[in-house]
Amino acid sequence: MQVHTHVEITSEWGIVAARQAGRKLAREVGFGSVDQARITTAISELARNIYLYANKGQIKIEELADAGKRGIKITAVDNGPGIKDVRRVMEDGFTTSGGLGAGLPGVKRLMDEFIIDSELNNGTKISAIKWLR
Amino acid sequence: MRIPILKLHEYLLISVQVDLDDQTALQFQEDVLNKIHEEGSHGVVIDLTSVEMIDSFIAKVLGDVVDMSNLMGAKVVLTGIQPAVAITLIDMGIVLDEVPTALDLEQGLDKLQSELEG
C-alpha cells in the first residue's frame, strides 16, 4: 500500500510539521540516516519557500514504488506569485529573501529528481524524488 | 519555545535539544547576543548533537550568530554536528567556511580556551 501525507503550510509551524512527516515516512520506507536528513532538509526548504513567497500552500509527501524501485516523492504546490526567472532561482547564491541562496539548488542536489513548474501570478509546483538504493 | 543558555565562567554553553523552527531560531539568536552583552562573555559553545536537520535558513541563522558574536567580541564554536547533517549541508553547498567547529562540548571549550589564550 502506498502512503501519502498532505501538510498544509499556512504558518511557520507548517514547516516543522511537514519535515516531521517527511522524516517519519523516510524512516518507514527504509532510508538511512543521511538520506533521512537529506529528505527532511529538502522538505524544509520547499515548505519555507511556500511560506515566504506564497503565504500558503501544500506539501504532499508520498511513497513511490516504480519498477522495483522504492522512493519518496515530495510535491510542493502553491498559488502564489510564481517565479519570474526559474533559471535564476536555480543559481547558487541567488536570493530575494536575504537567505543563503542555497534553497532550491540545494534541494535539487539533495534529491535524485527535481522538476519545477511555475507560472507568473499563477503559482508554483515543485516535485522532487529520492530513490532508495 | 526558548533554548536555555548556561553561563560557565566567561563562557556561554548552549545545547540545542529541539528541532529548530524558524521562530525559535531567531529568538535564540537574539537571546545569545543579549546574554553576551549582559555577561560580557568571551566565548560561546553551541552544541548541536541532538539536531537532526539544518536547512539553509537555520544554517544562515547559525552563521549570523557566529558573525554577530564575533562583532561583540565573543568567539563561537559549533560542536557535535552529526554526520548526516554535515553531509546534507555539504550537498546543499553550504560550507559555513568561517565557523570554528569541534567534536563535542568538551573539545569546544578546549578550543575556545586555546584560542583566547593564544
Add this chain to the structure above:
Amino acid sequence: MKTEIREAILQHQETIIEHWTTELDKFRTEDNLQSITKKVYENTNREFIDKLFLTVQNGQEDVHQELIQYAERLIQLGWPLNYITRGLQEFRKVTVETISKSGVSYNNSIEFFQEFENWLDGIVNVLVNEYSGSWENTVFLQKMALKELSAPLIPVFDKISVMPLIGTIDTERAKLIMENLLDGVIEHRSEVVLIDITGVPVVDTMVAHHIIQASEAVRLVGAKCILVGIRPEIAQTIVNLGIDLRKFPTKSTLKKGIESALELTKREIVQIDE
C-alpha cells in the same frame, strides 16, 4: 511445437547437423575463440546441437533442462554469449533452409516458420537470461566486494585516524567514503584525519571535488583533514586542472602527515635514551 513440424525437423536431423557444424566452424576462425582447441570446440558444438535436438524431441514448450545446464557450464567456462546466439541463429537458418529445400509435404509453410521461430525465440530468451543473470550476479558481487574494500577509518593514535583510499573513486563510492569517514571520526573521537590517496590512480576534477567535500564535512563535525600521499604526477594534474586545494593542508607522504597531525594535537614522538 506441433508434432508434424517436430517430425519434419527430426527427419532432416542429419543434414541440419552437418550444415550447422560447417557454419559454426567458420565462426570459430573469425572470433576470439581461437584459443580453444579444435577438439574442445567440436565437442562443444556437438553437445550444443545434441541438446537442441533433445529439446526438439521433447516437444514441450519449455526448454529442456539439459540445454540450460549446458549453457550454465559454458558460462562458468567463460564462453562468450555470442557463441550461443550465433549457434542459435545458424540453427534457425540451416533448419529453415533445409526444410524449405526438401520440398517437404508440409502444406502450410508460413505456419511452419512462425511456429519454429516462436519456439526458437523461447530458447533464445531462456539462454540469454541465463547469461545476463550470471552477469548481474557478477556485477553485484563485485560491487559488494568494492564496498567492503571501501575506505575503513583506522585509528592510529589517540585522536588521529587514517583513511587509506585505494582504487577509482566514483560518486557512489565517494558517498560511502564520506559516511564512513564521518561516522568513524565520531566513533573514534578523532581530531585529525589523514586521507591517504597514494592508492588512487587518477585524481581528476571529480575525484578532487569529492575529496574537498569530504574534508569540508569532516571540518563541520569538528575534526581536521590532512590530505596525504600526493605523488608528483598527482600534484601536476591537480595544478594543471586548476583544482584549488590550498584551503586544505596537504603532505606528500603519510609519514609527514602523521608528524603534522601529532603537532596539531600538541604531541611528539621522542626517542627514549637508554
